[in-house]
Amino acid sequence: MAIAAEENKEISITPTAELGDSIQYSDQFRERLDVLQSCVAYRHTSRVPHFSNFFTWKILDSDLKPKLSEALADYGMLDRIQCEFQERYNFDCHYNLNTRNLLKPSDVLGGHHHHIDDERESINFFDQPLMEDGEYLEYVNHRDGMNWRMFLRKYPDIEAGKIAEGIILNFDNAKFTSHIDEKFVTKYGCPDAYGPCIVQVPYERFHKYLRGIKNGTLDLRRHSAECREVFDRIQKEEIMPYLEASLKKDTSMYMNDTMTALLAHTMLSQKQWDEFYWPYQKQYFDAILASGKNVMVYVEDSIIRFKEYFQDYPKGFLTIVPERDDVFELREAIPNATIVGGISTQLLGNGTPEECVERTKRVIDGMGDGFVLGQDKMVSFRNDCRRENLLAVCDYVQNFRW
Amino acid sequence: MREAKLNPNPDKGYQQIADLLTFLPEEERIGRVRSFVGAMLFD
Numbered sequence: 001m002a003i004a005a006e007e008n009k010e011i012s013i014t015p016t017a018e019l020g021d022s023i024q025y026s027d028q029f030r031e032r033l034d035v036l037q038s039c040v041a042y043r044h045t046s047r048v049p050h051f052s053n054f055f056t057w058k059i060l061d062s063d064l065k066p067k068l069s070e071a072l073a074d075y076g077m078l079d080r081i082q083c084e085f086q087e088r089y090n091f092d093c094h095y096n097l098n099t100r101n102l103l104k105p106s107d108v109l110g111g112h113h114h115h116i117d118d119e120r121e122s123i124n125f126f127d128q129p130l131m132e133d134g135e136y137l138e139y140v141n142h143r144d145g146m147n148w149r150m151f152l153r154k155y156p157d158i159e160a161g162k163i164a165e166g167i168i169l170n171f172d173n174a175k176f177t178s179h180i181d182e183k184f185v186t187k188y189g190c191p192d193a194y195g196p197c198i199v200q201v202p203y204e205r206f207h208k209y210l211r212g213i214k215n216g217t218l219d220l221r222r223h224s225a226e227c228r229e230v231f232d233r234i235q236k237e238e239i240m241p242y243l244e245a246s247l248k249k250d251t252s253m254y255m256n257d258t259m260t261a262l263l264a265h266t267m268l269s270q271k272q273w274d275e276f277y278w279p280y281q282k283q284y285f286d287a288i289l290a291s292g293k294n295v296m297v298y299v300e301d302s303i304i305r306f307k308e309y310f311q312d313y314p315k316g317f318l319t320i321v322p323e324r325d326d327v328f329e330l331r332e333a334i335p336n337a338t339i340v341g342g343i344s345t346q347l348l349g350n351g352t353p354e355e356c357v358e359r360t361k362r363v364i365d366g367m368g369d370g371f372v373l374g375q376d377k378m379v380s381f382r383n384d385c386r387r388e389n390l391l392a393v394c395d396y397v398q399n400f401r402w
Numbered sequence: 403m404r405e406a407k408l409n410p411n412p413d414k415g416y417q418q419i420a421d422l423l424t425f426l427p428e429e430e431r432i433g434r435v436r437s438f439v440g441a442m443l444f445d
Contacts, residue, residue: 105438106445113445130443144436148412151439160408164422167438209444 023182025253028189032092036191036255040294040338042315042370049092050397051193051340051374053321055100058085060121060382067118072101075176082180086188088387089394093255093372095193095298095321097180102173105166109155121382129212130154136219136226139210140233150210194259194296195251199243201280202231207264217267220276227276235280243284247291256319257293260284266301278309289317297337299323307333315370323377328366338370343393345377348385353392360396373397 025033038045059071062081071077082098101123103114115124130150131139139146152158184190206227207216219227251257265277288295296319297303303310304325310318311334318337322330327342342363347356360373373393379385409415416439420431 103445105442109442111442111445143440144416145412147436147440147443148415149410150443152408152410152415154443156407158408160418160422163419163435163438166442167419167423167434168425170438170441205444 023185025185026189029185029191032189033191033253033255036093036372039370039372040256040316040319042338044369045402047401048364048397049372050394051321051372052085052089052091052094052096053340053375053377054085054094054379054385055096056121056123057379057381057384058082058098061085061385061387068121068123069116069118072103072116072123073107075172078176079180079183083183083188086184086190089390090398091190091394093190093193094184095378097177097184099173099177099180102176105169105173108162108166108169109158110162111155113154122380127212127214128154129210129215131206131210133215133219134223136223136230140230140237192254194256195246195254196249197243197246197251197258199239199258199260199284201264201277201284202234202239203227203276203280204261204264207267213267216264220268220272224275231276231280235283239280240283240287243287247288247293251293256296258288259296259298261298261300262303263300265303265306270305273306278306282309285313285317289313294319296321299325304329304333310334311336313337319372321374327363327371331367338372339367340372340374341376342367342371342373343375345375345379345384348375348379348389348393349383351389353388356389356393357396360393364397364400 032049035045035047035049039049056068058081059066059068059078062071062084064071064077064081064084066074066077066081071081078098086094101114103111103116106114113126113128115126116122117124130153131146135146181192185192203216203220206219207213210216211219246258260281262281265273268277285295294317297310298321300323302324303320303322310320313336315336316338318334319340320330320334320337321340325333327339330337330339330341343356343359347359351359364371364373375385377384409418416432416435419435423431423434426434
């Protein structure tokens with residue numbers, strides 16, 4: 001696997017596994033795929049598909065009632081919880097199949113960069129820079145050496161045997177990811193949200209992991225020329241070759257062909273967006289469009305302030321999964337994009353079943369074509385949703401027909 | 403930042419670990435180590 005694929009995989013997204021040629025697709029899978037792809041293409045459909053953006057909440061909702069730390073350390077339990085979730089709510093498509101936060105390799109290395117808080121039912125990730133000021137060029141010129149240096153900074157007390165153990169556990173993670181992915185295709189007839197082609201602009205990795213949010217944003221001001229040079233190199237030498245190769249893969253059995261996630265834009269000024277973010281993002285969009293494929297754009301926080309950058313793409317190309325943006329405002333701002341969302345966790349967690357159904361009706365009627373019902377963020381905390389509210393939404397959308 | 407116990411020279415460090423991966427074909431070991439080390443920076 002190319003470095004870009006490996007690294008992008010780990011930046012924030014667990015990729016969907018590549019589906020084998022031998023898979024037999026059920027009628028239910030094909031019906032779902034047709035409805036999802038029609039929505040992506042902005043074609044009229046007979047019904048509105050329901051997209052799951054549920055993450056850790058699935059564990060908290062489970063009748064198994066595990067602690068977070070117990071579930072995240074047990075593949076069998078994660079499997080049962082994911083299946084229980086599907087059997088209860090019957091979603092058409094899942095952004096994640098309990099394959100996020102598989103922390104066993106990190107734990108065996110002695111990593112203390114995550115903290116699973118069973119009492120508060122949360123997982124915390126610490127913003128800790130691994131790369132020092134002035135190491136940008138070293139990163140692109142001597143990647144192996146820099147990776148090793150940063151790895152030893154991250155795990156300072158590590159021994160070789162523990163790393164070997166971590167590699168074995170990482171195989172287990174990959175096996176679980178493939179297993180649950182195939183199970184949801186074959187047993188539950190749920191297409192994957194996106195194919196095996198995931199890209200993020202170079203700045204994302206520095207912002208989120210290598211330099212941290214604070215240092216990353218400061219670097220754009222203090223070392224702007226160096227950052228630009230390094231981002232250009234990463235784009236040219238690593239990400240674009242990966243993207244071009246990935247675009248040749250058959251992605252016809254996925255909701256979207258490709259995926260990109262926008263996270264760091266939330267911290268950028270307009271000028272920084274124009275210089276350090278959009279030129280790279282645009283290159284991906286243009287290459288994907290030129291190949292005749294489409295892209296799911298997973299957005300943290302709001303994207304509306306950058307709306308004009310997305311408005312010229314044809315209908316059927318962009319599928320935006322927004323977080324904070326209201327879907328009606330987003331439809332007005334970027335009318336050419338298919339939108340996934342509409343139901344807020346504020347409502348799912350604090351409203352009544354009747355209020356949730358009323359909102360569901362309103363967004364389905366108001367959004368029309370090019371719309372997939374979903375939630376307004378990664379549903380993670382217990383109070384993000386109440387079971388009876390979600391059941392009411394599921395019951396309504398599953399019985400709705402235009 | 404604390405100093406590490408493993409060999410700070412990347413080639414030697416990667417080899418130290420690769421030598422333990424006897425369950426893998428020899429030609430795959432270094433690649434697996436490099437890939438894992440890179441991936442864990444983003445975990």
